[in-house]
Amino acid sequence: xxxxxxxxxxLVTEERKKLxxxxxxxxxxxxxxxxxxxxxxxxxxxxxxxxxxxxxxxGDLIIGVISAEKFSVYTVDVNSFYxxxxxxxxxxxxxxxxxxxxxxxxxxxxxxxxxLGNPRxxxxxxxxxxxxxxxxxxxxxxxxxxxSLKEGTNSSIIVGRNGRIWAKGGDLDLLRKAIKKIxxxxxxxxxxxxxxxxxxxxxxxxxxxxxxxxEEMESEE
Amino acid sequence: xRPELWDLRVDKxxxxxxxxxxxxxxxxxxxxxxxxxxxxxxxxxxxARVKLGETEVIAGVKxxxxxxxxxxxxxxxxSVGAELVPMADPTYENGPPRSDAVELSRVVDRGIRESxxxxxxxxxxxxxxxxxxxFVDIYIVNNAGNLFDAxxxxxxxxxxxxxxxxxxxxxxxHHEYNGKLKLKHKPILNTFAKIGNxxxxxxxxxxxxxxxxxxxxxxxxxxxxxFQKGLAGSFSVSEIDNAIDVAYKNSKQMRKFx
Amino acid sequence: MAKKEEKIxxxxxxGKRLDGRKVNELRPIKIKAGVIPRANGSAxxxxxxxxxxxxxxxxxxxxxxxxxxxxxxxxxxxxKMSSFxxxxxxxxxxxxREIEISKVCGEALEKAIFMERFPNTQIDVTVNIVDxxxxxxxxxLAAASVALADAGIPMRDMVSGTGVGRAGGKVIVDLNKDxxxxxxAVDVPLAILPNSKEIVLLQLDGVFSKKEWQEAYxxxxxxxxxxxxxxxxxxxxxxxxxxxxxxxxKK
Numbered sequence: 244x245x246x247x248x249x250x251x252x253x254l255v256t257e258e259r260k261k262l263x264x265x266x267x268x269x270x271x272x273x274x275x276x277x278x279x280x281x282x283x284x285x286x287x288x289x290x291x292x293x294x295x296x297x298x299x300x301x302g303d304l305i306i307g308v309i310s311a312e313k314f315s316v317y318t319v320d321v322n323s324f325y326x327x328x329x330x331x332x333x334x335x336x337x338x339x340x341x342x343x344x345x346x347x348x349x350x351x352x353x354x355x356x357x358x359l360g361n362p363r364x365x366x367x368x369x370x371x372x373x374x375x376x377x378x379x380x381x382x383x384x385x386x387x388x389x390x391s392l393k394e395g396t397n398s399s400i401i402v403g404r405n406g407r408i409w410a411k412g413g414d415l416d417l418l419r420k421a422i423k424k425i426x427x428x429x430x431x432x433x434x435x436x437x438x439x440x441x442x443x444x445x446x447x448x449x450x451x452x453x454x455x456x457x458e459e460m461e462s463e464e
Numbered sequence: 465x466r467p468e469l470w471d472l473r474v475d476k477x478x479x480x481x482x483x484x485x486x487x488x489x490x491x492x493x494x495x496x497x498x499x500x501x502x503x504x505x506x507x508x509x510x511x512a513r514v515k516l517g518e519t520e521v522i523a524g525v526k527x528x529x530x531x532x533x534x535x536x537x538x539x540x541x542x543s544v545g546a547e548l549v550p551m552a553d554p555t556y557e558n559g560p561p562r563s564d565a566v567e568l569s570r571v572v573d574r575g576i577r578e579s580x581x582x583x584x585x586x587x588x589x590x591x592x593x594x595x596x597x598x599f600v601d602i603y604i605v606n607n608a609g610n611l612f613d614a615x616x617x618x619x620x621x622x623x624x625x626x627x628x629x630x631x632x633x634x635x636x637x638h639h640e641y642n643g644k645l646k647l648k649h650k651p652i653l654n655t656f657a658k659i660g661n662x663x664x665x666x667x668x669x670x671x672x673x674x675x676x677x678x679x680x681x682x683x684x685x686x687x688x689x690x691f692q693k694g695l696a697g698s699f700s701v702s703e704i705d706n707a708i709d710v711a712y713k714n715s716k717q718m719r720k721f722x
Numbered sequence: 723m724a725k726k727e728e729k730i731x732x733x734x735x736x737g738k739r740l741d742g743r744k745v746n747e748l749r750p751i752k753i754k755a756g757v758i759p760r761a762n763g764s765a766x767x768x769x770x771x772x773x774x775x776x777x778x779x780x781x782x783x784x785x786x787x788x789x790x791x792x793x794x795x796x797x798x799x800x801x802k803m804s805s806f807x808x809x810x811x812x813x814x815x816x817x818x819r820e821i822e823i824s825k826v827c828g829e830a831l832e833k834a835i836f837m838e839r840f841p842n843t844q845i846d847v848t849v850n851i852v853d854x855x856x857x858x859x860x861x862x863l864a865a866a867s868v869a870l871a872d873a874g875i876p877m878r879d880m881v882s883g884t885g886v887g888r889a890g891g892k893v894i895v896d897l898n899k900d901x902x903x904x905x906x907a908v909d910v911p912l913a914i915l916p917n918s919k920e921i922v923l924l925q926l927d928g929v930f931s932k933k934e935w936q937e938a939y940x941x942x943x944x945x946x947x948x949x950x951x952x953x954x955x956x957x958x959x960x961x962x963x964x965x966x967x968x969x970x971x972k973k
Contacts, residue, residue: 525806551848606758
């Protein structure tokens with residue numbers, strides 16, 4: 244299943260296919276609106292973009308950074324087009340500007356403004372950022388890539404759909420390198436196998452996995 | 465307000481330093497990789513592009529004809545300016561220079577001007593009437609931390625590269641040159657960040673977010689030609705003395721690029 | 723003071739110009755996408771002697787709020803010339819020429835972007851002309867389009883263009899500075915959306931007949947499509963796989 248690289252305004256197909264995402268119609272022909280990949284064998288005319296900011300979707304788990312405190316809410320940077328807000332009543336823990344939280348997107352309006360819920364504060368660990376469009380590759384089909392990463396590095400990992408990945412414990416250096424590799428090769432085939440090989444070649448000593456709140460916070464994939 | 469300050473990342477920088485390690489694997493007094501090229505502008509009389517790690521700045525020199533100050537009729541001058549172009553950082557905006565841009569320009573300028581690197585009487589054409597003014601303009605392309613040292617290196621390298629425009633009947637002849645600008649020294653700017661109780665050289669972006677104080681020192685082969693302490697924290701005199709030693713050491717390497 | 727000015731032949735009998743080009747030939751163009759890590763999108767472009775850097779931030783919150791539109795994104799385009807980009811040092815403060823060029827370039831790009839998808843946001847495009855020799859605003863647009871695509875901002879097409887005009891009595895494409903200084907010079911910056919050929923930037927300086935304009939337009943569109951190919955190449959080049967012994971890596 245080879246994929247074809249297209250740029251904005253480039254022809255996707257002249258056939259009458261069902262319309263997927265990141266395409267538009269002009270005089271009966273379907274064009275791409277982004278730089279991305281097209282699967283010519285699909286029934287859908289669709290482009291998977293290789294660049295771009297995070298477009299919020301209901302139900303997504305995201306990782307945000309508290310940016311300011313207001314009277315009854317905190318504003319949160321979610322690496323999208325606007326900041327979002329979390330009501331102080333929703334928070335069980337004490338946060339301040341700079342605190343990193345995970346949250347679920349409850350609602351998104353037509354302006355891409357989102358309502359966040361179930362905020363949880365992260366303790367320790369670190370954040371790795373990658374382009375949000377590459378996140379599906381970090382998760383993989385049925386979570387296969389994410390499992391490979393967890394097992395291969397022994398780290399606790401939580402993936403935010405908005406391009407932020409929280410990780411703690413295990414071989415974080417190896418994890419960072421693996422994620423960078425995924426980001427650079429997101430548009431290639433066979434990525435899960437390549438990453439598995441990469442992790443095996445550089446596999447860390449088996450350490451006791453640190454106990455974290457990961458189980459509570461894990462979103463269904 | 466964009467929350468560039470993330471607790472987790474700042475905590476990590478501080479914790480790592482307690483173990484003597486930095487995110488990119490450098491030692492506390494180690495400077496990032498430097499790449500210096502002269503591919504900025506054919507219209508410049510002198511030029512330099514500096515990449516210090518991922519921080520990138522471009523500098524160009526234009527020698528301009530001017531009139532001398534009344535109290536120094538036989539002296540030309542130089543003027544160094546750095547602009548925080550809105551392309552280099554999401555927080556930069558169009559408009560008049562912020563105080564940090566002004567500080568940056570003046571610190572870079574001071575280290576070169578006060579170091580007697582250029583004999584300003586060399587820049588005199590007709591005493592009391594016409595002198596050369598060397599404008600060094602620096603534009604930030606990508607801010608990945610430590611603009612001071614990147615701009616310092618770019619400025620002195622561009623000046624070192626500068627050819628003197630040919631004059632005919634008191635006017636500049638474009639694209640024709642007559643010799644080079646004479647510089648006696650190669651002053652190098654070295655900046656340090658204090659994080660917790662550790663002082664590190666050449667702070668990167670996230671290290672700058674974690675720093676409580678900043679110290680810059682310009683040195684020639686033998687002497688100190690500028691100090692600047694910035695931000696609201698403080699340094700002990702032994703930290704300053706140690707930084708000066710590191711500055712002398714690191715400058716030897718940096719000077720090779722000029 | 724020259725006694726007798728030598729008559730400069732801008733286009734000789736064989737159709738060769740001062741720099742050896744044919745009347746419909748562009749100067750060499752090189753483009754690289756993704757050169758500024760902090761920016762959402764970026765590009766570096768060389769066009770003849772012109773050297774330009776373009777950056778894109780956004781779509782992001784529109785501030786100050788009163789400049790925002792509830793119907794679409796607001797494009798804030800800044801064209802700025804470095805002080806050392808021209809033979810006589812340019813004062814770094816924005817002049818009227820830069821302000822006008824910023825306006826027409828921003829307006830050219832708006833037609834290419836799906837602005838209505840991002841209401842209440844702003845898209846910041848900054849182009850720094852680092853070295854210039856005629857045609858810098860078109861070079862700026864070419865670089866800005868690549869930077870916008872590099873930022874993943876949805877567009878209906880690139881914006882591609884070239885200067886057209888006249889020097890030495892002949893209609894030519896992509897005038898350089900010497901040609902712009904010709905006594906009969908006409909300079910017409912032109913930019914189009916390559917698919918539909920819609921004109922999104924058009925200005926004129928000089929005295930042109932309608933017939934000359936039509937000839938210039940034809941040559942201009944052909945040349946603009948060549949520019950488009952360069953832009954496409956630059957964007958796709960970022961994703962070329964180079965198989966090496968160590969494995970596969972992105973450029």
